[in-house]
Every structure is written in C-alpha cells, then in structure tokens.
Amino acid sequence: MTAISADNIERYAVVGNPVAHSRSPQIHQAFAQQFAAQITYEKVLVEPGQFAAFVDQFAAQGGAGMNVTVPFKADAFAYADETDELATAAQAVNTLVFREGHPVLGYNTDGIGLCNDLQQRYAVEVRGINVLILGAGGAASGVLQPLLALSPNKLVVANRTLSKAQELVQHHLQFLPAGAPLACSRFEQLQGNFDLVINATSTGLSGDTVRIAPAIVEHAFCYDMSYGPAALFCRWAQQQGAAQSVDGLGMLVEQAAQSFFLWRNQRPQTEPVVKMLRASL
Numbered sequence: 391m392t393a394i395s396a397d398n399i400e401r402y403a404v405v406g407n408p409v410a411h412s413r414s415p416q417i418h419q420a421f422a423q424q425f426a427a428q429i430t431y432e433k434v435l436v437e438p439g440q441f442a443a444f445v446d447q448f449a450a451q452g453g454a455g456m457n458v459t460v461p462f463k464a465d466a467f468a469y470a471d472e473t474d475e476l477a478t479a480a481q482a483v484n485t486l487v488f489r490e491g492h493p494v495l496g497y498n499t500d501g502i503g504l505c506n507d508l509q510q511r512y513a514v515e516v517r518g519i520n521v522l523i524l525g526a527g528g529a530a531s532g533v534l535q536p537l538l539a540l541s542p543n544k545l546v547v548a549n550r551t552l553s554k555a556q557e558l559v560q561h562h563l564q565f566l567p568a569g570a571p572l573a574c575s576r577f578e579q580l581q582g583n584f585d586l587v588i589n590a591t592s593t594g595l596s597g598d599t600v601r602i603a604p605a606i607v608e609h610a611f612c613y614d615m616s617y618g619p620a621a622l623f624c625r626w627a628q629q630q631g632a633a634q635s636v637d638g639l640g641m642l643v644e645q646a647a648q649s650f651f652l653w654r655n656q657r658p659q660t661e662p663v664v665k666m667l668r669a670s671l
C-alpha cells in the first residue's frame with residue numbers, strides 16, 4: 391500500500407534549491423491524469439542542512455514519494471534506508487519511496503531516463519559504439535552505469551578538471567566487472583571517433599560552452615542533458631555538423647516516468663507529456 395494523506399490523496403513533492411524552475415509537478419500531474427489518479431505534487435525549496443528534517447516531516451505527514459534535485463541528491467542517498475544498485479553506484483538518490491512501516495527506499499532514475507530517451511525516442515543503439523560523456527559531476531555519475539549496461543565499445547569521461555574525471559572513473563570501476571571499457575580524458579586530449587557525445591556539464595546553466603574540438607561532434611549523435619534555452623551544447627553541436635543533436639527534455643520526462651512507476655506501479659505514456667512540455671518551452 392502506498393502511503394496516503396488524511397484526505398486520501400497521495401502526496402508527492404520535489405525538493406531542491408533552487409526549485410522554482412522545476413517542471414516535475416506538471417509532468418507528474420499529467421501522468422496521474424492518464425490513470426485518473428488524484429495526487430498532489432508540490433515544489434519545496436529547502437535550505438542547505440534542512441533536508442533530513444524536511445523529509446522526516448513529509449514522511450510523517452503521510453507523503454508517498456519525493457523527487458530530489460540539486461543539491462540534495464547525496465543527502466537523499468544518506469537518508470534512504472535502502473538504495474538500489476544504480477543509486478548506490480552514483481551515491482545519489484533522486485527518488486524516495488515512503489511506505490508506512492517499511493524502510494525508506496532510494497533510487498536513481500536519471501540513467502534509466504537517459505537510456506530510455508536515447509533508445510525509445512531516438513532509436514540510438516548503444517551496443518558496440520564509442521560514447522563520450524562531457525563532465526564528471528553528479529549528472530555524469532548518475533548515467534554512467536546504465537550506459538555501460540548497454541555494452542558500448544568504450545565510454546570516455548572527459549572533464550575540464552582531469553582529476554575529477556579520474557576520481558569518478560575509479561569510483562565506478564569498483565562496481566563494474568574487470569576490463570569494463572571506461573576511461574577518462576581532458577577535453578584538450580580527446581582523440582578518436584565518437585558515435586554518441588553526451589553533455590553532462592552544467593555549462594548550459596551558466597551560459598558557458600564546453601571547449602572541445604568541433605571535429606569531436608561532427609557526424610556524432612549529440613545529446614545535451616540540459617533542455618530548452620540552456621541546451622547551448624545541443625545548438626553548438628548542430629552548428630558543427632552533428633549527425634543529430636537533441637536536448638534532454640525527453641530524459642527529464644523519462645526519469646519522471648520511472649519515479650512514477652516506482653511510486654505507483656504504473657507506466658505512464660511519455661510522448662504526450664514531452665510534446666506538452668515542448669510546446670510550453
């Protein structure tokens with residue numbers, strides 16, 4: 391049984407700082423409508439250091455589930471009583487599930503969201519191809535294992551600060567079989583042909599661009615985990631002659647669909663919700 395509030399309406403929230411920009415309430419209300427379910431889904435701005443206290447209160451008041459965004463994914467990982475393999479490897483949780491009398495469960499649905507978007511929306515076959523991830527922060531960490539599970543020929547993590555890419559790769563290798571095709575590089579030292587280039591840096595938010603050689607994206611399928619106006623890499627790659635260049639709106643909706651499934655055991659249709667959001671951007 392899912393926890394419900396006193397008025398029998400399931401209660402959900404996204405917690406972050408900042409959080410005002412979040413599209414999650416719109417997405418989850420659209421999913422709920424597909425099943426004629428009544429839910430509440432609020433955006434909650436939490437101050438640093440207040441995460442655990444807020445979650446305690448939310449769960450005690452009958453909250454059923456929570457999405458967690460920047461900067462609290464590591465706090466959510468620490469909060470959860472049990473975490474799935476992907477959250478454990480990423481040490482980051484974006485979905486909490488509360489059931490009365492049960493441990494608090496923590497999941498990371500970001501990587502599944504990216505892989506579903508790539509495979510289902512864009513028909514990208516990752517098996518056997520060369521994949522490049524730009525960035526070595528939380529966003530990159532969340533998608534590494536699900537991408538490797540799709541058996542690419544190699545996966546290179548490139549970052550402005552090489553030491554962070556090295557740390558990330560070393561950390562993830564612990565969870566992978568020996569010989570996993572995972573390596574790292576500086577932007578300037580990138581070599582070889584990549585079929586799929588994924589921007590997981592936060593450059594779009596600050597208005598910066600990633601400084602890699604245009605030849606790296608030429609002819610590749612380019613995926614920007616940012617979406618809308620922040621998808622600067624997507625537009626840049628398009629200008630450099632990428633085979634295709636897309637933003638991360640689909641990933642946003644797919645990761646939400648996986649959270650919704652974890653909470654309600656129902657798989658919503660994502661395409662109408664992507665279209666709705668695209669129209670509102």
Ligand code: ATR
Binds near residue numbers: 527590591599601
């Ligand atoms: P997130 O949770 O969004 O991944 P993060 O953990 O702060 O955020 O990581 C941000 C990533 O974007 C890092 O890989 C960062 O590179 P550094 O490790 O060198 O800081 C990258 N990034 C941010 N601004 C950048 C810029 N102007 N050029 C290149 N990379 C940048």
